Amino acid sequence: MDVNEMISGLESDLKEIAGLLERSERTRVRDALTQEQKKIEKDLALAQKRLQKQQQDKTQSQEKTETSIKGYTVKIHNYGWDQSDKFVKIYITLNGVHTIPAENVETSFTERGFNVLVKDLNGKNHQMTVNNLLFPIITAESSKKIKTDMVLVMCKKKTTKKWDCLTEVEKQAKDKDKPSMDEKADPSDGLMSMLKKIYTDGDDEMKRTINKAWVESQEKKAKPDDFDF
Structure with a gap:
C-alpha cells in the first residue's frame, strides 16, 4: 500500500474512534477504544516518518542529478x-x-x-x-x-x-594522402605531381633544394654521353 494511502486510512480510523468515544458510556468499551486509539496514533506517526524519509531521499536524488547535469x-x-x-x-x-x-x-x-x-x-x-x-x-x-x-x-x-x-572520415583522409595508383598513368606524371606538392608545401630551403636538383637533372640530360660513338 502507498504510504499516503496508509496515512489517509489511519487518520480516518482515528476520526471514527473519536466519534465512538464520544458516544460510549461503558468504561470497558471506552478503555478498549482508547487502547486502539493509541495503537493507531503510533502507526500513524511511523507512517508519517516513513513518508518524510521518502521525500528527503527523493530530494537528495534530484539534487544529485541536477548537480551532474549542471557540471560542464x-x-x-x-x-x-x-x-x-x-x-x-x-x-x-x-x-x-x-x-x-x-x-x-x-x-x-x-x-x-x-x-x-x-x-x-x-x-x-x-x-x-x-x-x-x-x-x-x-x-x-x-x-x-x-x-x-x-x-x-x-x-x-x-x-x-x-x-x-x-571512422569514414579517417579513411577518406588516409586515402587522400595516398599517391595515385592509376596503371595507365605515366609514372613520371606521378613523380612530377609529388614534387610539385612538396615544392608548394615546403619552406624556402626545400624549394632551393628542389630547384638545384631540377637544374642538375636538366644539365645531365643535355650532356652528351661519353660512351656514345
Whole structure:
C-alpha cells in the first residue's frame, strides 16, 4: 500500500474512534477504544516518518542529478582502438571512472555510431560521440565495460571484415594522402605531381633544394654521353 494511502486510512480510523468515544458510556468499551486509539496514533506517526524519509531521499536524488547535469561537459579525446574478428574495441582512458556509480556511465549505439557520457567524474561530464563508423555494427550486441581508469566500448561487427580505420572520415583522409595508383598513368606524371606538392608545401630551403636538383637533372640530360660513338 502507498504510504499516503496508509496515512489517509489511519487518520480516518482515528476520526471514527473519536466519534465512538464520544458516544460510549461503558468504561470497558471506552478503555478498549482508547487502547486502539493509541495503537493507531503510533502507526500513524511511523507512517508519517516513513513518508518524510521518502521525500528527503527523493530530494537528495534530484539534487544529485541536477548537480551532474549542471557540471560542464568536456569532449573525450584520449582513446585508442583495436579489433578482433567480431568486435571493434574502443579504449577510453578516464582516471577514476571505476570509482563512480556504474549508472553514471551511459552508452548508446546506432548502426554507424555510438555515444558515451560519463557524468559527474571529478566535477565534470565527459562525452564521446562517433556518428560515422567505417562499417555498420550490431547495436543489440554492442556494450560497454568499466575497468580501472578506463571505459571499454565494444562494437559488434556485422561482418568479420577488417577495419583499416575507425571512422569514414579517417579513411577518406588516409586515402587522400595516398599517391595515385592509376596503371595507365605515366609514372613520371606521378613523380612530377609529388614534387610539385612538396615544392608548394615546403619552406624556402626545400624549394632551393628542389630547384638545384631540377637544374642538375636538366644539365645531365643535355650532356652528351661519353660512351656514345
